[in-house]
Ligand SMILES: Nc1ncnc2c1ncn2[C@@H]1O[C@H](COP(=O)(O)OP(=O)(O)OP(=O)(O)O)[C@@H](O)[C@H]1O
């Protein structure tokens with residue numbers, strides 16, 4: 001029987017960290033406390049159980065929580081393949097740790113390799129690569145210290161030269177996810193606002209800040225499944241900013257994800273499949289697949305796109321470890337896009353496993369694999 005190692009990080013039961021929107025409840029006018037989102041990217045017991053259950057159709061699932069004991073346990077268990085959703089905890093390469101350890105022990109694993117995971121976690125480096133390949137993304141500057149902030153403000157940066165209410169700048173911590181540190185205050189329209197918010201972010205998140213030209217157009221998040229010429233974009237998820245509270249900015253950031261969207265009052269923020277012109281859909285799919293292949297993504301990913309002032313789709317960021325909350329109410333984008341393509345939650349998870357196994361020419365105990373293949377083809 002195939003032995004499937006399952007690597008994950010589970011949110012602590014009584015965490016310092018964020019469990020759900022309701023658990024933190026900062027007032028909308030408050031700066032979210034920096035410690036409240038420490039575990040925002042880790043998975044709940046419910047997600048971990050749901051993934052394990054989906055994997056179990058293909059073999060015996062060996063749970064390998066990505067704690068300090070992970071290397072010894074992996075070495076002792078030696079599964080045929082590891083299904084990886086572990087986000088890691090420490091450092092700029094945290095998402096790469098589990099895949100790197102798997103490579104060290106020669107154990108096949110699902111998803112992108114350590115290089116791609118580290119690259120995509122760094123929004124600036126990702127944009128350097130995208131730009132080198134001519135893939136549209138917002139112009140940007142990286143600010144790693146008070147000194148580089150001064151240099152940006154007093155140098156001749158074209159980005160800052162254009163800064164105005166009509167050409168605002170959007171700020172982000174360079175290496176976070178789940179909108180940690182991304183609030184409405186990060187949209188700045190003047191040098192004073194830029195300076196104050198960059199200083200706050202540098203101090204709070206202890207990492208460089210990326211300043212980007214604000215992309216004013218519509219936003220989409222796009223699931224991708226598969227590899228090589230068989231990689232497919234799932235039905236697009238459009239972000240419906242009209243569902244945000246009156247006066248909110250058109251940003252899918254911390255407030256929208258963790259304050260305004262609650263289990264009791266969910267926001268109707270996603271439209272899937274997005275109702276857009278076929279030509280726009282094709283151009284979004286094309287840029288998404290270019291980014292996926294160029295950055296070396298494997299098996300699955302979720303890629304955010306926004307239109308610039310000319311309506312051109314720009315890559316906002318690439319998530320090679322996509323969020324996969326199982327329950328319908330959680331409104332998780334990739335499972336939602338998969339559903340629109342006719343794939344159940346289990347089939348989404350199984351498809352990532354099957355694509356990974358195919359890369360290693362590994363035979364799974366595959367009661368459903370032939371069935372999945374036909375569904376995967378239908379996504380085309
Ligand atoms: N250059 C930009 N112009 C306009 N809006 C932007 C820009 N960059 C980011 N945003 C807004 O901020 C949101 C969060 O940014 P981004 O997706 O980079 O962060 P994240 O925290 O990594 O997201 P995720 O939760 O998807 O991991 C985007 O969904 C988008 O609404």
Ligand SMILES: [Mg+2]
Nearest residue numbers: 178304316317
């Ligand atoms: Mg995003």
